[in-house]
Amino acid sequence: MSRAAIIGGGVIGGGWAARFLLNGWDVAVFDPDPEAERKIGEVLDNARASLPAIYDRPLPAEGSLRFCESIAEAVTGADWVQESVSERLDLKHRVYSEISLSLSEGAFIASSTSGFKASNLAAKGAPVVVVHPFNPVYLLPLLEISGAPELCEKATTIATSIGMHPLILKTEIDAFIGNRFQEAVWREALWMLKDGIATTEEIDDAIRMGFGLRWAQMGLFETYRIAGGEAGMKSYIEQFGPSLQWPWTKLTDVPELDDALIGMISEQSDAQSGHMSIRELERLRDDNLVAILRALRHTGSGAGGVIATHEAKLEVAGEIEGLPITLRRAVPVVWTDYNGHMNEAAYLELGSWASDGLMQMIGADAEYVASGKSYFTVDTRIRYLDEVHRGEMLTVTTQVLEGAGKKMKLFHRVIKEDGTVCATLETLLLHTNLSTRRACPPEAAVADALEDLAKAHSDFSAEGAGGSVGDRG
Known part of the structure; x- marks a missing residue:
């Protein structure tokens, strides 16, 4: 497990902690502020409700978070050391001297500075590289990087792995580009x-x-x-x-x-x-950014391209009670209505992407669709069993009820983090030729994979499937 040390837990430091933590890193924080744990906890609440909502694939399992009594305790064994203390050069140099005593061999110090050149920061010999983020760090991908080429290269590799967009400055300038x-x-x-x-x-x-x-x-x-x-x-x-x-x-x-x-x-x-309070403004900002970033992700434009590239490296894997997980997603604010809960259209979208996840499992993936064949939905029945709100993480398992010939009948269970099944979707799809727009048999490999799943799932119960509208059983 990779580990990040966060030195300075203010707005930027807290954002860094959230970015690393939600990308599966263990995080150690040092900040002498007695309120640091509370403040970072509030930043994490915002991040947990927003960063996963950008993606259609789950981020890695969240890492561990601990608060340390000293810089040495936080830095020892860290793969990435992030300095986010106040913009005073003398203070930064003092902090670097203390960090250097516990820095792992080959490691470096990444500075969140808003304006100091890397050469100024490294003037007393510490291995410092500028990694200037934008607030909120856990949502905005841009990272302006400046310093020694070998340190820039190391920082770029790690930054990309946590879904950020490194912009390496060819020339050192105060305050960088942004x-x-x-x-x-x-x-x-x-x-x-x-x-x-x-x-x-x-x-x-x-x-x-x-x-x-x-x-x-x-x-x-x-x-x-x-x-x-x-x-x-x-x-x-x-x-x-x-x-x-x-x-x-x-x-x-x-x-x-x-x-x-x-x-x-x-x-x-x-x-x-x-x-509005600061926390209310932050949530409003994050909700707006999630909506914009999801739209950009759909077209691959701007920051959306960074998210799409990062998402392609994420995997949906595992099972729940023998059924494959086909989707795991946080609820973005755009999925909620004036009542504050997830609305009908969002459930349909959720089911659509879960069906797509099952299609990928049987080989009816993007390459298959590009060849001219796919599955089209012809009927869907949804049961709403429990309210779902902004930021909640939902996991979908999919049971194949029927998988023979042109038909694919699926039963999706939508599960909350506490294990509650909050909805089910029963959907019938027909295999279709994209040129003629008419139903046709699937390719042999796809047909065989679907039949195998149908047989494997045949002994599972499917409570709520096969009923009529209004039937809650």
């Missing part, structure tokens, strides 16, 4: 506030209602390429390039953050969001 963009937008926003042009809410609306949505899946240059029309980027630059010389922005000038401006920002921000 923070420089954020700083530029922040400066302009401060001037708009100071000059009375817009409020905090109006500035946020301009981002979240407009270009922020485009940036989430295309970034800057692809967005502008489209803006150039059929002629592309060259046309865009020819049309809009001259405006860069116009006095639209004040990016080269920074307003003084005096008491008046700070007071204005604080007052407007309180009016905008003060009705």
Whole structure:
């Protein structure tokens, strides 16, 4: 089992702990804050309800979490040491000196710094590499990496394995790439506030209602390429390039953050969001990110491509009471309705993916579908036996009731973490030729695999199968 040491358990450190823990790593945390365990526990509550909801395959079994009394205790034997202490270079150097005393041979220190260059961090000889994440660390995949090439390579391998997107900086710069963009937008926003042009809410609306949505899946240059029309980027630059010389922005000038401006920002921000606690805002942020990331994952765009690549390495395996597990998924907020529980459409989607999991088991996988044949659903009956809410982890087992000729009849049991069966889905599928769109016999290998499962499952009970609508038996 791989082990990560988290030195500094604030917002970023807690996010790192969640990212590693939910990807199957054992995690040891050191933070002198007496509230660290509570704070990280709350971050983990959010992460457990959101990160698994992005994926259609289960993440590895969660690792163990322990809180340590010293840096040495946390670091000893760690495969990854993550430093997330305050942005003070003298403090970081002191921490590195203490970490180095217990660092395993060949190991390194990964720093969450927001702006210091790796050469500054490693100036006193510690093996430090910059791994700058974005909050929340457990959801956002970008990781800006900078430092000695051999350390960057090691960090990249591990970061990719936990579902992150490493961006290695070719040139050392203060604040890296992402923070420089954020700083530029922040400066302009401060001037708009100071000059009375817009409020905090109006500035946020301009981002979240407009270009922020485009940036989430295309970034800057692809967005502008489209803006150039059929002629592309060259046309865009020819049309809009001259405006860069116009006095639209004040990016080269920074307003003084005096008491008046700070007071204005604080007052407007309180009016905008003060009705929600920080934890409520975090859950809202996470729910929104899960919905966006799942949409991007479906198309493989932007961060969605990172999730899809990581998910392809995850496996659905195992059995429950002799029946194969065909799906394991956390409930995303988009599966819930105004009553706060999972709705009918979500159960159908869950059953669809479970059927797909069974199809993969018998060889009717993506390659088989690409060859021109698949199974189409023709009938489904759902029984709702218990409420299911946001963030709950559901496991689906599948029993083959019938598997002969063109027919495949399945019985899915949807099981909560406490073992409660919260729903069943009985579904009939017909093997279909994708060219003619008509039913046809499956290929021999698929037919044989399905028949074998049907025989293996024939002695199992299927309570609730074969009934009519309204029959709860």
